[in-house]
Amino acid sequence: GQQVMQIPQYQHVQEGEDFTTYCNSSTTLSNIQWYKQRPGGHPVFLIQLVKSGEVKKQKRLTFQFGEAKKNSSLHITATQTTDVGTYFCAGFGGNYGQNFVFGPGTRLSVLP
Amino acid sequence: ETGVTQSPTHLIKTRGQQVTLRCSSQSGHNTVSWYQQALGQGPQFIFQYYREEENGRGNFPPRFSGLQFPNYSSELNVNALELDDSALYLCASSLRSPGAYEQYFGPGTRLTVT
Numbered sequence: 001g002q003q004v005m006q007i008p009q010y011q012h013v014q015e016g017e018d019f020t021t022y023c024n025s026s027t028t029l030s031n032i033q034w035y036k037q038r039p040g041g042h043p044v045f046l047i048q049l050v051k052s053g054e055v056k057k058q059k060r061l062t063f064q065f066g067e068a069k070k071n072s073s074l075h076i077t078a079t080q081t082t083d084v085g086t087y088f089c090a091g092f093g094g095n096y097g098q099n100f101v102f103g104p105g106t107r108l109s110v111l112p
Numbered sequence: 113e114t115g116v117t118q119s120p121t122h123l124i125k126t127r128g129q130q131v132t133l134r135c136s137s138q139s140g141h142n143t144v145s146w147y148q149q150a151l152g153q154g155p156q157f158i159f160q161y162y163r164e165e166e167n168g169r170g171n172f173p174p175r176f177s178g179l180q181f182p183n184y185s186s187e188l189n190v191n192a193l194e195l196d197d198s199a200l201y202l203c204a205s206s207l208r209s210p211g212a213y214e215q216y217f218g219p220g221t222r223l224t225v226t
Contacts, residue, residue, distance in 0.1 A: 043204075077140050100213070
């Protein structure tokens with residue numbers, strides 16, 4: 001079955017440093033979503049990518065979908081303490097009755 | 113806030129018991145998905161309901177069952193609880209249309225099985 005992997009598992013950065021998390025799927029995806037989960041909270045939808053090679057930006061966050069639609073990345077520029085949390089990618093195969101398969105997440109700590 | 117609500121917030125049950133968790137979806141959403149999130153892991157898909165029919169199921173045994181009601185709210189039932197069922201149970205609502213599966217999660221129900 002479809003598997004989604006993320007690296008790194010943990011990342012500790014100093015406030016102001018950049019951060020990148022990578023997501024890889026074992027199969028070609030129809031689309032991919034990114035979520036952020038704060039400690040003790042629930043996943044919050046950030047963005048969805050659909051097209052091959054697509055790049056989307058949200059302020060300091062840049063999301064990219066690979067050309068082969070099997071990988072994706074999230075890059076945060078100049079991290080802030082408010083960026084703390086776990087970032088999950090979730091891949092969708094596109095077939096009826098399927099659902100998103102979540103990666104294990106990357107936990108980001110930002111030191112002030 | 114997403115408008116997705118879940119009840120109860122926390123629950124403690126004994127091994128072998130049965131539990132029912134509830135979810136009210138966001139207004140206008142006709143699809144509800146249930147996920148199990150163990151500590152330190154990503155959400156694992158249990159099943160999805162679309163217009164009151166089960167529409168996809170993850171790798172969970174039949175003792176995990178669900179319902180969706182005409183107002184699109186939903187229930188997750190777990191029979192014969194096991195210790196490994198201890199987790200955060202999340203529901204997510206979405207508007208099911210081609211290529212538009214943005215999911216909005218509720219706050220979750222923390223289930224502890226002793």
